[in-house]
Amino acid sequence: xxxxxxxVRIPSGCAIAAVISRGGxxxxxxxxxxxxxxxxxxxxxxxxxxxxxxxxxxxxxxYAFHLFFDGRATRKSCEQFLKERFEIVRSEILPTRKIPxxxxxxxxxxxxxxxxxxxxxxxxxxEKEFVARVVxxxxxxxxxxxxxxxxxxxxxxxxxxxxxxxxxxxxxxEYEGYSxxxxxxxxxxxxxxxxxxxxxxxxxxxxxxxxxISSYDANRRFxxxxxxxxxxxxxxxxxxxxxxxxLRRQKLSLQEAANVIAxxxxxxxxxxxxxxxxxxxxxxxxxFPSLLITGPFSIVFGFNGGLMALNxxxxxxxxxxxxxxxxxxxxxxxxxxxxxxxxxxxxxxxxGGEAVVVTVKDxxx
Amino acid sequence: MRIDATGMDFQTLNRKLRQADTEYQISGCxxxxxxxxxxxxxxxxxxxxxxxxxxxxxxxxxxAVHGNAQDAVGDTMNAGAILIYGNTGDAAGYAMRGGKxxxxxxxxxxxxxxxxxxxxxxxxMIIGGTAGSFLGEYQAGGRILVLNxxxxxxxxxxxxxxxxxxxxxxFFRGKAEGIAFxxxxxxxxxxxxxxxxxxxxxxxxxxxxxxxxxxxxHAPFTVVTPDSKNPYKxxxxxx
Numbered sequence: 001x002x003x004x005x006x007x008v009r010i011p012s013g014c015a016i017a018a019v020i021s022r023g024g025x026x027x028x029x030x031x032x033x034x035x036x037x038x039x040x041x042x043x044x045x046x047x048x049x050x051x052x053x054x055x056x057x058x059x060x061x062x063y064a065f066h067l068f069f070d071g072r073a074t075r076k077s078c079e080q081f082l083k084e085r086f087e088i089v090r091s092e093i094l095p096t097r098k099i100p101x102x103x104x105x106x107x108x109x110x111x112x113x114x115x116x117x118x119x120x121x122x123x124x125x126x127e128k129e130f131v132a133r134v135v136x137x138x139x140x141x142x143x144x145x146x147x148x149x150x151x152x153x154x155x156x157x158x159x160x161x162x163x164x165x166x167x168x169x170x171x172x173x174e175y176e177g178y179s180x181x182x183x184x185x186x187x188x189x190x191x192x193x194x195x196x197x198x199x200x201x202x203x204x205x206x207x208x209x210x211x212x213i214s215s216y217d218a219n220r221r222f223x224x225x226x227x228x229x230x231x232x233x234x235x236x237x238x239x240x241x242x243x244x245x246x247l248r249r250q251k252l253s254l255q256e257a258a259n260v261i262a263x264x265x266x267x268x269x270x271x272x273x274x275x276x277x278x279x280x281x282x283x284x285x286x287x288f289p290s291l292l293i294t295g296p297f298s299i300v301f302g303f304n305g306g307l308m309a310l311n312x313x314x315x316x317x318x319x320x321x322x323x324x325x326x327x328x329x330x331x332x333x334x335x336x337x338x339x340x341x342x343x344x345x346x347x348x349x350x351x352g353g354e355a356v357v358v359t360v361k362d363x364x365x
Numbered sequence: 366m367r368i369d370a371t372g373m374d375f376q377t378l379n380r381k382l383r384q385a386d387t388e389y390q391i392s393g394c395x396x397x398x399x400x401x402x403x404x405x406x407x408x409x410x411x412x413x414x415x416x417x418x419x420x421x422x423x424x425x426x427x428x429a430v431h432g433n434a435q436d437a438v439g440d441t442m443n444a445g446a447i448l449i450y451g452n453t454g455d456a457a458g459y460a461m462r463g464g465k466x467x468x469x470x471x472x473x474x475x476x477x478x479x480x481x482x483x484x485x486x487x488x489x490m491i492i493g494g495t496a497g498s499f500l501g502e503y504q505a506g507g508r509i510l511v512l513n514x515x516x517x518x519x520x521x522x523x524x525x526x527x528x529x530x531x532x533x534x535x536f537f538r539g540k541a542e543g544i545a546f547x548x549x550x551x552x553x554x555x556x557x558x559x560x561x562x563x564x565x566x567x568x569x570x571x572x573x574x575x576x577x578x579x580x581x582x583h584a585p586f587t588v589v590t591p592d593s594k595n596p597y598k599x600x601x602x603x604x
Binding site for chain 1: 396414433454
């Protein structure tokens with residue numbers, strides 16, 4: 001077989017999938033790993049990952065940091081940095097399993113952290129802003145260390161490899177969450193490496209993304225004015241920061257944030273009847289023009305208590321949803337939903353720019 | 366020949382379809398791509414969810430899907446027929462140049478994008494339910510019919526139908542009310558002469574999906590064609 005680059009075509013496109021129990025019932029990672037199997041050919045083995053919500057109930061008050069290190073010395077100095085800012089409630093090697101499909105792994109650790117009150121008081125920052133800044137400081141200022149998960153009672157797990165292998169590597173069958181997202185990567189603009197796999201996360205927000213956004217630089221220039229530093233040149237990182245900025249800092253609702261990043265065309269807005277809805281859409285497009293994301297994307301945005309699925313307004317990537325009982329499924333392909341639940345009902349393809357928000361009932365997580 | 370495709374990768378499945386048999390029944394299908402790509406003569410029935418690019422470059426074979434299909438059904442197909450007893454994903458009939466795609470349910474975005482025709486090769490796509498946005502985008506030939514028979518309450522088509530259309534015809538059963546068409550197309554009520562060339566296909570569609578063809582035809586139809594008096598001159602550059 002001729003494997004010279006450029007002479008072999010690998011028919012691909014990223015794959016995303018998600019499942020959530022609206023009743024807050026726990027499921028292991030095995031369900032979501034099943035979803036990735038029929039979509040195997042959408043990835044090329046250069047990245048796979050998962051986000052899981054509700055997996056650390058015993059430590060739900062603490063920020064769960066997952067970090068990659070290039071070696072022991074980096075870990076030691078990073079731990080020193082963390083100790084000056086947090087009480088480290090627990091620190092441990094993230095459990096993994098040696099499998100032939102996953103190689104060259106970095107040093108992977110997990111920390112449960114509580115910000116030091118004295119530090120918060122002296123910086124006059126709210127807790128989440130402080131934690132977000134620490135993540136940025138490590139990821140931009142500490143070569144060889146990378147925080148890939150930093151939320152409470154949730155975690156991201158990612159690696160270079162096919163998603164089903166990544167799931168086995170991180171022993172996801174041992175975790176139980178009410179909500180899971182997954183990604184299989186086919187990197188187009190950046191070399192595949194562990195930190196660059198999806199999901200991208202900040203605090204409890206996570207994004208898995210299939211697409212190729214053309215507004216990357218416009219979005220990046222805008223968001224960097226607010227202290228976010230895009231270090232990876234990948235679309236998904238900037239989408240994560242846009243969502244954090246709109247939701248946490250601007251306090252927009254999910255629906256409003258969706259109307260900003262996947263704003264309807266002006267012609268579509270002007271075809272709507274005069275009234276509150278039209279004014280709302282006009283307002284959001286006018287106030288946040290630099291946060292419009294153009295080009296193809298389909299994303300699943302995860303947060304504590306729910307998921308949001310969203311396509312670009314032209315719907316240049318596929319996305320399907322389905323339901324069974326209290327479970328809601330989202331995936332790039334219907335086959336992935338059927339792999340999780342053969343009898344899934346109400347299979348739908350949300351329209352471009354139509355946000356589908358699914359939340360866990362109050363108090364269930 | 367029966368094929369249980371459970372857990373089978375798409376290459377193995379397609380290799381099996383290339384054996385000498387002419388009738389195939391695939392069960393347990395879940396996302397395998399390129400099923401029957403380029404095939405002629407054979408008849409293939411599928412239970413489950415075939416993957417993307419079902420019947421791509423199809424060259425005369427007949428495929429029946431007893432369920433939903435995913436994206437790019439009949440991509441660049443040349444001849445044959447694809448029958449979908451459920452819904453299709455996006456870009457069904459992408460650059461189709463001959464043959465038929467009959468969909469019982471709804472079509473996703475960009476159905477019939479860049480369909481084309483040449484002399485006796487006139488592709489036909491019939492959608493029983495509704496179509497998503499960008500129906501018939503850049504259509505250069507062929508015929509697309511959207512029937513809205515499922516009474517879903519949705520608009521018969523989404524936003525921006527027939528954008529960039531410069532050949533072929535799109536028919537809507539009913540008056541296509543509330544649909545905004547671009548200024549480069551003509552929208553008018555279809556005459557019996559307009560409908561004559563598609564009647565045979567419509568009769569076949571109704572027979573396959575158990576509709577009374579006379580009842581389906583007993584409604585006004587709207588036909589959309591490119592406006593030859595308002596061509597796309599100077600759309601991009603002055604020349």
